[in-house]
Structure formats: C-alpha cells, structure tokens
Amino acid sequence: MSDIVTAAMIVIGDEILSGRTKDRNIGHLADMMTAVGIDLKEVRIVPDEEDEIAAAVNALRHRYDYVFTTGGIGPTHDDITADSVAKAFGVPCDYDAKAMALLSESYARRGIEFNDARKRMARMPVGATHIDNPVSAAPGFRIGNVHVMAGVPSIFQAMLDNVVPTLRTGAKLLSATVPCPHGEGIIGGPLAEIQKAHPDTIIGSYPKYLDGTFRTDLVVRARTQEALDAARKAVEEMVAALPPAA
Template identity: 75%
Template sequence: MSEIVTAAMVVIGDEILSGRTKDRNISHLADMLTAVGIDLKEVRIVADDEAAIVEAVNTLRARNTYVFTTGGIGPTHDDITADAVSAAFGVPCDYEPKALKLLEEHFARRGIAFTEARKRMARMPKGAVHIANPISVAPGFNIGNVYVMAGVPAIFQAMLDAVVPTLKTGAKLLSVAIPSPLPEGTIGGPLGEIQKAHAEAIIGSYPKYQDGSFWTEIVIRARSEDVLKEAKTAVEAMLDGLLKRN
C-alpha cells in the first residue's frame, strides 16, 4: 500500500479574519489534494503578523509532508509572507533576480511604472524556487516542503495546477455513503462500537434535513476495499437490526 501523504494549509490575511474577504481557496485545495491521495489534515487562518505566520509554518511543516500558504505576497506594506517564511527557515529574504526581471518586463509591456511597491513581489527566501503565475506574472515560491501562493482564487488555482503534478502522492481514500432514516441519537452508540471494531476505517455521520424530515448520512472511508466492505456490512447490519426493533 502507498504511504500516507499529509498536508496543511496556512491562510494569511487580516481581511479573512475580519470577514471582509471570504476564503475560496480551502475547499479547492481540499478537492485537489483528495483527488491525488494527499490528506489535508489542518487549516490555520492567521493575521498579517510575522510571529503568527512563522509559528504556524514551522509547526505545520514539521508534522506534514507539505504545507501550502495563501495570501500576503502582493505589493503592499502588509504583504509580509515572504519575510515570515524566510524567518521560519532562517534565511535572508531579498529580491530574486529572475522574478525581478519577469516583473520588470511585464510592467514595461503594459506601460506601467515598476515602482518600489511592485518590486516587493519579487522578494522571496534565499534558495526558493519559483511557482509560475500564468495570470499576473508575479511568482509564488517553494522552499523545503512549503509552497507559498497568492490569495486571489484564480491565481491560487493556476499556481496549484502547476504544483500538484510535482507532489508525492499517497493511497487514495475510498468512500461509501449509507442513508439512515434513524437520527444520530439512535445510531450514535452502535456506530461508535462499529468504529472501534473497524479501526482502519473512518466512519462519520452527518444529519440531513430534506422534504420536511430529518435523516442521517453515514459515510465510511478507507484505503482498502476489504476494510471498506467489512465496515459497510457492519453498518448495514446495525441499521437493519435497529429498524426491525422500531
């Protein structure tokens, strides 16, 4: 069986925490990683604060295969992600020559002044590798197991499309959904016992409301077809027994 590959995400920006901007990147990253067999284990949302970013990046990169960050790599004074990631790795943050040239040529073609603010988008940790930005040119970067990308959803998605094919992938989770007409309060105890007996499976229950009535969706996930089948059989037998009694 393939090894388990894990990831975490750091969403950076006061505007996310204040509610002025609604995040659209978490669900996209989760979908993309799930599709290739990488488990997204944790998401942190932090302010534009260097110490908070450093702590989050260092904590998460130590216990996950990959860390993805979004936000804070633009031209303004509060775009401090490059500085914070440099501090997390203990390396200098400076203008990267190739990024500087890309941006200079990009703004020249558009007849826009290449100001000091715009030059900030070429700053990255020493030793970092570009993540291409096919939309607005300013690159993201990769250092160690950390991938630093833009917060603008269209740009983030384009950068992620370039990154995902380069990642090590793991065993994909298989899943099956079983509808239950019984509420969580009724199935909770027996379902917990099934989870204990089938530790290799991940069993979740999700209350639903449809057409004026409540019901429960039971979702079983596993990396082995046999494990999935055994847990499914146990859940179906449990439901059948409870329904016969009611």
C-alpha cells in the same frame, strides 16, 4: 503507512479573520488533495503578523509532508508572507533576480510602471524556487516543504495546478455512503462500535433535515476495497436492524 502523505494549510490575512473577505481556497485545496491521495490534516488562519506566520509555518512544516500558504504576497505594506517564511527558515528575504526580470518584462509589455510597490512581489527567501503564475506573472515560491501562493482564488488555483504534479502522492481514500432514515441520536452508539471494530477505516455521520424529519448519511472511507466493503456491510446491517423511521 508509508503510502500516507499529509498536508496542512495556512491562510494568511486580517481580511479573512475580520470577515471582509470570504475564503474560497480551503475547499479547493481540500478537493485537490483528496483527488491525488494526500490527507489535508489541518488548516490555520493567521493574521498579517510576522511572528504569527513564522510560528505557524514552523509548527506545521515539521509535522506534515507539505504545507501550503495563501495570501500576503502582493505589493502592499501588509504583504509580509515572504519575510515571515524567510524568518521561519532562518534565511534572508531578498529580491529574486529571475522574478525581477519576469515582472519587469510583464509590466513593460502592458505599459505599466514597475514601481517599488510592485517590486515587492519579487522578494522571496534566499534559496526558494519559483511557483509559476500563469494569470498575473508574479510568482509564488517553495522552500523546503512549504509552498507559498497567492490568496486570489483564480491565481491560487492556477499556481496549485503547477504544484500538484511535483508532489509525492499517497494511497487515495475510497468512500461509500449508506443512507440512514434516523438521526444521529439513535445510531451514535452502534456506529461507534462499528468504528472500533474497523480501525483501518474512517466512518463519518452527516445529519440532514428533510421533509420534517432528521436523516443521516453514513460515509465510510478506507484505503483498501477490502476494508471499505467490510465496514460498509457492518453499517448496512446496523441500519437494516433499526426500527422503521417514524
């Protein structure tokens, strides 16, 4: 379908993989993409290693409409995302004149030395364009269909707010929830048959344990109201035909 737009995310950082930092950006991106009708199809978490980052960028940018990265664009030696993305695109990574001027003015205004470490935040692949950062001035960047943003959640969210209006969006997924008083073991078979009969929908089952019994929320998703209503009716009829819960 021409109105389906896809995206992937690369979360970069040894601190995520070690557990020292708990990621808060995946859920936010997923919420934002769903809201505008873009399907977030894949998320990869990679270490601070140039070859690993470049390989992930190249694998995903050719497969999906958009790629978003978070992390690794700060002032320290292990902030190598800009170099890695440049390597993936086969272009040099250099100091960007506009970013240098922006950061120089920002640090001067605050009376902070614009040292070599801080200047690293002005480096980006040649040919990249800025993603504005209203929180701390240091910009992210976009090159091709890859959007490179900070890992700090407040900065990532602010950058993403600037990116979303520039994206091509698709048909939004509609959804409906049918509560079921049984666990997945009882409904698995008939639910699979309903999914097979309604291939233009996505049907998910989400079990929960309440008051000593297993129950399941059955969520139907579709891009048209007609498809949603048809599949939801089939699920409701299936639930109604089940024996009463114990």
